[in-house]
Amino acid sequence: MKDNIEGRKLVDQMDVKFETRDVQVFYGETHAIKDVSVDILDKTVTSFIGPSGCGKSTFLRALNRMNDTIPGCRVEGSLTLDGEDIYDPKVDPVQLRAKVGMVFQKPNPFPKSIYDNIAYGPRIHGLARNKAELDEIVEMSLRRGALWDEVKDRLQEPGTGLSGGQQQRLCIARSVATAPEVLLMDEPCSALDPIATAQVEELIDELKQNFSVVIVTHSMQQAARVSQKTAFFHLGYLVEYGDTDTIFTNPTDPRTESYITGRIG
């Protein structure tokens, strides 16, 4: 109870970006997410941790309706972004995804030039009125992706020719380019080596000044390093949600404790 009150206070101080209440996700007959209620804050890094198959990625994909593309997937409950129901029939998921960007587990640059990778989103959303503005967006996004200095001389080279870590930062820069409000990251470092991981983590830390970042990770150290809030999922339930420090040092639920000490998972 004490934690709840503290959490409530924090919520009052900072803007809530996503408010979810009693969210259920079904894949056909499978009930993948059960009664999840979470408030995701603006300008904060929130990490979702939990063993494989616990539903953390599913929940993340529910936040920008990427699950819509999976046949037989059904989402119930209330999910609001800035107070607007994102599953309202009037909402076009395309518009939602421009607001809620996503970075995937495996770096997936388009097989186009670095420039076109970044410029694609702004182009289809009409964010630039002319070439100069587009150039500016590309440069700013690549700077935010901490990639500008490495690629500024070879913007016309294919994005697929970059190293794995650079590709992932390119994907992050690509997501940033559409000026989203929330950035969802689905295990963004699982395909990267430790050095590239450190670079991406540093980047995430910088991104939180402008965005609300939600990151799914298997690495508890990573969650502890980059996030301010942590949610622990287990078997489709949200077991515990709170400040990262509290979750890792003084968890309330015995299951959380078992997981972070390595007894379940």
Add this chain to the structure above:
Amino acid sequence: MTDMPHSNGADGIARDSHGGKSLLAVDARTRKRNASEARFRLLGKIAVAIGVLALVGLLASILSSGLSSFRQTYIDIEVYLDPAKLDKEGNRDRAQISKVSTFGYKPLIEQGFMEAIEKSGVSLDGISEKEVAEMLSKEAPAQVRNFVLADVERIGQTAPFEVLAGGRIDGYFKGRVTMESAERDRNVSPAQLELADRLREAGVVKVRFNWDFFTAPDASDTRPEAAGLGVAIIGSAYMMLIVLVLSLPLGVAASIYLEEFAPQNRFTDLIEVNISNLAAVPSIVFGILGLAIFINFAGLPQSAPVVGGLVLTLMTLPTIIIATRASLKSVPPSIREAALGVGASKMQTVFHHVLPLAMPGILTGTIIGLAQALGETAPLLLIGMVAFVREYPAGPPEGFFDPAAALPVQVYNWTQRGDPAFVERASGAIIVLLVFLVVMNIAAILLRRRFERRW
């Protein structure tokens, strides 16, 4: 773990000092596995060898009997275009002149041939003038007549002509007709062949590259030397154009819809199964369908490239749809997710990212489908493209409705004829068809290389 106990040395397997199997000795099980692998490799090599042998045999037989059709025997003569015979009125009226049939030209050409022999100084060696005249192709008067009708003002002049030699004379220079066969042949005598030899030495008769084979229309049974592929090539080209223009957009649109947009339900499953079934339907069935629907019901003309093109489109569509769907499926889902993730719509995702990546596969499938359609014969027989057509179809698009032949049907047609010279023509037509197919396949490979991108 291991299939033999370690301690047992009675099986004769060498042991190292630690009691395990030595790496230097191959045990029975490994030997057996290696032997079976060697057997499989041998089988594979035999299979490849049989395939290569069959291909080499096929090509050798076609090339040996067909290459000679690209060369043709011609006779150089000068013909006096006698106004007394060709233009009795003397008013150069084309309508009047066109009433003179090839029979009217025949004596003029025979006279020209005799003069050419005289001029070259070759002795006739007792051959009658009638026999000499028989050495000319029956097509020769038509050649001269066409020349005169093209420009009636030439009447009264003496014009040089390169007229076709008769099929037997041509066959003699290509090795098909020999002195022995000429003894038994009513159409040619050894004396005529000897004269042809002397004339060739004198330069009156010559063998040169046969451009007419690609441009001339088909010819009747008695003049194989004049038969060409012109109408067939135009007909096939028209049909390929129709097939390409209709089946590529239809096939690609259908596949994109089925693969990316259509809901997964019983109905789309049924459509999918039926598309696969259509690809396996015998082509002659498509011919019957074309006859019933396009000719009998829709009233389109017989023997027309438009009907052939429509029938072949129906045949090619399943091939293109299957190839396109396979290449759309092979585009990694991560690309679709990436595009959706930056807020692209479904349509933008497909047209900006998925389709360009699937392009090499789509193009390859299309060209292979076209190549199949180009070589298809059976359905064309049913819609009347087997007819004997000497008139060139008009230019597109009106020409789509004119009667025409097609390359494979022309091959079929020529193999039905009695004169052995048509065997050479048919083989030559097969070579032309094969060259087209090879060119198309090379184009498919080049396009695939050109568009191939890694991701």
